[in-house]
Amino acid sequence: MQIAPVRAAIADAARTVTLPVGTRKLTATGYTPDSIAEPHFFTAEVNVDFDKTMGRGVDELEITCRVLVGRADDRAAQQLLDALLSGAGPAALKAAIEAARGGPGEPALGGLAHDLRVERVQGYRWYEHAGVQYVGAEMIVRVIGDGRT
Template structure:
């Protein structure tokens, strides 16, 4: 798996959420941005377990992604965040990202990986990014794919 391509594809998948009427569009990036335009989803840190199958046949990566929402109105920000963290629905990040799994038998993320799954949410709290505070949470995404070089 090429990690930079996988990161970009996860951000592209997250971009498919449908935000509630009257809410700004979700900005998404496959890397940690210098500046955040709220609401913002980005792919942060990741870890990789190599050689889950012999012959570089399978690696497993775990990505820590964050979603940050403005906090001009504490309650409204948390309600918006809750909608993004729902397990299903048009604003669900889990549903949007897992839609990139493709049809049964297809590779995930447009052919970049074998499969992916949003496994959990953690760290629902206030975050500071470049001196500005946001309410946010982390989404953990597990991606499996070949460890062999891409053609």
């Protein structure tokens, strides 16, 4: 399983959320950007567990993703972040990312992985990115795929 295409596909899936009227469209990258246009989702740290099955059959990625929202209005920013972090709804990143799993028996992320799951949200707090303060949180995405590719 190749890490860079998996990260890019997760960002592509995140971009499909529908934000509330009057909110800028979510931007997303499959890498940690130098600067962002908020609201922004990006894949950050990656932990790799090799050889989850014999013969290099399965590797597992734990990808920490971040979503950052501008803080021009603290309350509105946190309401938008809450919508993005919800488990369901038009702005829910979990629903958008997990929609990229494909149907039953289909590979995830357009064939890049066997399966994926958004496991949890953590670190809901103020973040500094490129010298600018944002309210944000981390999402942990677990991806399993062929270790031989």
